[in-house]
Amino acid sequence: MDERYAFTVEWYDFNASLTRRYQFLYFVADNTIEMYDIKNRRTFLKRSKCDSVCLSDFFIGSVINVHSRQLTIVDYADEYTRRQLSEVSERTLAIIKPDAVKHMGSIIDIIHNEGFKVCRAQMVHLTRKEAAEFYEEHTGKAFFENLLDFMTSRPSVAIELMASNAIKKWRTLLGPTNSATARLEAPSSLRAKFGTDGTRNACHGSDSPSSASREIQFFFGMRRQSTAQFTNCTLCIVKPHAVAAGLTGKIIENIEKKGFTISALEMFNLEKANAEEFLEVYRGVVAEFNQMVVELCSGPCVAMEIRADDAPRVFRDFTGPADPEIARHLRPNTLRATFGKDKIKNVVHCTDLPEDGLLEVEYFFKILQQ
Structure with a gap:
């Protein structure tokens, strides 16, 4: 049997300033999806493979990333899906x-x-x-x-x-x-x-x-004031692939053991535009820019304000080289050496330039919260 779950999802179209609503179908056997435009009564996306989602991502209120669009699941679209999934969510x-x-x-x-x-x-x-x-x-x-x-x-x-x-x-x-x-x-x-x-x-x-x-x-239920202090700080982001792999706790534990203070923390789901804006300093500088953007908006990430004396420099040293393979040879005790997979899936983003520490913290804990 081709097990299928149906949901109602919403996507905010920034260009049109409209919230668009779709019926979203997820087929378990082959991890494929299909989308139907409810208002216009037509197929919006033909059934196709989507490796960025899995069954555990589907629950009311979840934000999923499909082809660089962030879709919010607002309801179950049929009683079968409601019966099957409400008990496990x-x-x-x-x-x-x-x-x-x-x-x-x-x-x-x-x-x-x-x-x-x-x-x-x-x-x-x-x-x-x-x-x-x-x-x-x-x-x-x-x-x-x-x-x-x-x-x-x-x-x-x-x-x-x-x-x-x-x-x-x-x-x-x-x-x-x-x-x-x-x-x-x-x-x-x-x-x-x-x-x-x-x-x-x-x-x-x-x-x-x-x-x-x-x-x-x-x-x-409402936007809360962050606990960020915006002094002696730098930014750390646990990337979506690391969050999905359940590494958030281990990464935080390593940060705590090293003596850094985590003074603010929040889980974010970034739109592609936000990811591009945040990573703009790398555009034209690193060949992997587009892949970095895709990764950062591929799912939930966890942003933290890290505080210490000379925080951007000492935390970057603790994070290690961007390429985990190089990190394992040169800095084997760093975060990326311990948990990283490759230059894109290198578990965390850290502020690279000392002068950008406060700016990056403000981006997540001021600008994105407005």
Whole structure:
């Protein structure tokens, strides 16, 4: 049987200033796609191979890249697709709390290894009003004020997770609320490994579908102020191929171990125009410019503000040569030597010129957020 899933997708046409809507068909057996223009009632794209997508990319709210167009999946287009996929695409909200942000690389790596898909992520610094709104169900309880003090003390990282039975699965991975109890009853849980007590317990997880919906909307339903500091900084981007391969956690872990401060983090889906604009400095300089653009807008990437003394230079040294093969010979302990595949899929972008460190950070954490 030629298993087929159907979705309604939207694409914003910048030239016409219109949002166009299509029926999108995905055929599992041969990884082919077909698109039908709903308004004009005609085939828009004949059935053809598309290696930039796979079945796990298809869920409501997902942004997929097809032939340099970014399509947002807004609904299932038939009941069969809804029945088959809604069960395996349950969402929940995870928060890496302020006490565990220093361990976020390890936690994100565990998230990947447990089979969760990270749909969205952002480092945030809650105000007291925001924290009180988020934890309103605990208003008046003895620990409430202490909880607010803790959650507003430093940034945390909000993550939208997706998996089959995601809510229960994530809460099981978290372990008991009190970290001491977790160490006794669930020693392999996140709270046992990274938590301290009942408040400083490393991570949060939604407790029901209604809570998950409200909490995801709370963090991702509006544009939030970034935590970027725009001083002594440089930019690191975990490229789409590395995100898809589940390397984000390992890369962050390596950055943390080297002593760099990650002061801002967000997952982005870049349009081709944005990727070209950001990489403009390489146009006519490197032969791989077009391939670099295609890679950067081929799927979600994770951008980070990295802070240190002389950050652009020292972080670039830590990243290593652009060609991972050269890096493995000359700088075997660098990020690209450890995780890179080739000059295009070399796991991370880093700021090359010291004077561009702040400019690149501002591009992601100011310009793209306007």
